[in-house]
Ligand code: ADP
């Protein structure tokens with residue numbers, strides 16, 4: 001880079017904190033586009049890390065190019081062919097001895113026309129593809145003889161970009177920003193730095209790593225800071241919580257009466273969780289508890305107990321579920337459980353449809369419990385004495401929704417989050433240092449593990465035959481199909497499958513359930529399935545979360561190879577919720593890739609969520625499970641729990657000891673708006 005690197009800062013201010021416009025060549029327009037990536041300051045640029053790297057260090061001879069790989073190569077232009085018109089197009093043959101490849105350019109620029117002339121020597125970088133006439137590159141980067149070379153001496157970073165800012169430009173800007181890297185304050189307490197790398201060294205290595213990639217220590221160095229920042233934020237939230245006041249809920253005998261009238265005995269794990277919650281609710285500061293339990297472990301009952309404790313003490317409670325289907329199911333369950341106790345339950349799906357009168361009863365405090373979707377957080381919904389908020393399948397919600405619901409209390413509310421994401425306890429405790437964790441480690445007694453088989457599509461007829469026999473003998477079955485209508489993909493759609501099964505299963509009632517049906521239709525088909533009027537329910541993945549029909553014991557999952565392990569496990573959790581032996585058939589399209597094969601094999605082997613999660617971790621790395629929003633775990637920028645989980649306990653301890661200034665500086669650096677947006 002030859003441009004000026006002198007960025008003047010008023011003395012005393014670290015240049016790192018200056019806005020990106022302090023860099024030469026960055027005006028308001030570019031700054032606006034960078035803002036979309038969450039990049040406001042020079043420091044932000046330094047922490048914008050590559051998503052991957054390209055190897056432009058080696059000039060690969062044409063003869064050694066491999067289709068599917070990106071490579072830097074060079075040669076002489078042997079021939080050029082152009083086409084003008086509405087879709088101008090330029091092709092050039094690049095030759096080296098007897099080897100030739102084809103370069104294709106659409107809408108070629110004047111620079112392309114200038115450089116791509118017969119006899120010209122150029123180097124190109126791009127992805128090699130196998131075309132009809134051998135290897136080709138579509139729109140490679142090119143450099144002519146007199147131009148700056150494409151060859152680099154370290155790996156080339158590839159950054160996440162946004163419209164209007166190219167990777168090339170971002171590379172240039174970040175390189176400029178990095179000239180100030182020594183000015184960054186190192187926020188890791190020195191005692192923690194066992195890698196002996198300074199922050200500046202770690203950042204430089206990550207942006208321009210040597211040929212064998214950035215050293216593990218560089219990533220780890222930043223991961224430490226990031227995890228510490230996360231822990232520091234949790235510690236301060238927790239301290240703030242402790243100062244808040246919530247309604248202490250001391251119930252009398254309602255809970256005991258409820259448990260006594262249940263048709264089953266709560267498990268020991270359920271009892272323990274309820275006791276922990278009861279203790280929390282009795283206090284004058286807000287409960288923050290995560291209830292974890294594999295699919296079918298009986299979390300709903302624990303939620304019911306929690307709400308009863310609040311109601312018994314004269315307060316109100318709210319339960320929020322991610323889908324209307326699930327909210328309605330909860331409403332039915334709770335209405336049945338609480339009916340005899342004389343406790344009305346108000347369903348609240350869409351505020352527009354909840355009658356004014358019903359909302360008035362909630363606002364007036366007449367109704368103790370509201371169960372609904374995120375419609376609950378709408379402004380028109382008000383409570384009189386809201387003391388407890390329960391969030392089911394919490395990983396489906398953003399923090400914002402959770403906070404909005406909690407804000408409906410006059411003072412701080414107690415909060416219970418439920419999740420089926422199986423995370424080892426120690427990890428959960430470190431990750432959620434602000435939460436207490438209860439775990440339902442056992443399923444209700446008498447449950448048999450779901451037997452699982454994987455079969456190729458070609459065996460569908462057998463599967464249908466088996467279903468005909470089983471349902472003829474009274475069984476109930478789900479047939480899950482990931483798509484709704486026939487689309488671009490050739491996968492069978494739920495609608496087509498519905499037609500097929502109605503034909504193939506005469507005498508059996510087949511129902512259809514998908515996300516685009518209106519709520520009333522969904523409810524009536526669900527009700528018919530529960531009642532047994534529908535025996536085979538063709539469904540999309542809408543049934544993935546929470547749906548509980550204990551009498552269903554056969555499940556077929558279409559195109560199982562296209563779904564992730566966690567999702568397959570959740571889906572399978574729809575059966576095996578009663579005492580009968582349940583079966584799951586995973587239908588796949590052959591041939592199976594290695595990873596898909598491993599996934600299906602894992603499901604055949606175990607139906608324990610923790611084991612499945614462990615396997616998932618191995619198959620795709622923690623980044624994907626823990627990083628993705630579905631998991632409900634914080635999305636880290638550098639830290640990867642597969643590699644760095646062991647750092648957590650230490651960071652948690654250190655976070656307690658941090659000075660407030662350092663804690664705040666860490667959150668500013670690591671917990672930026674960027675992440676907030678990701679979660680919203
Ligand atoms: P999840 O943890 O997946 O939310 P649910 O709360 O929906 O599980 O419970 C699954 C099923 O098990 C429900 O039909 C529920 O009524 C039943 N159940 C819950 N607790 C027990 C228990 N202790 N004994 C027997 N059945 C139970």
Ligand code: MG
Nearest residue numbers: 299300392546
């Ligand atoms: Mg549930």
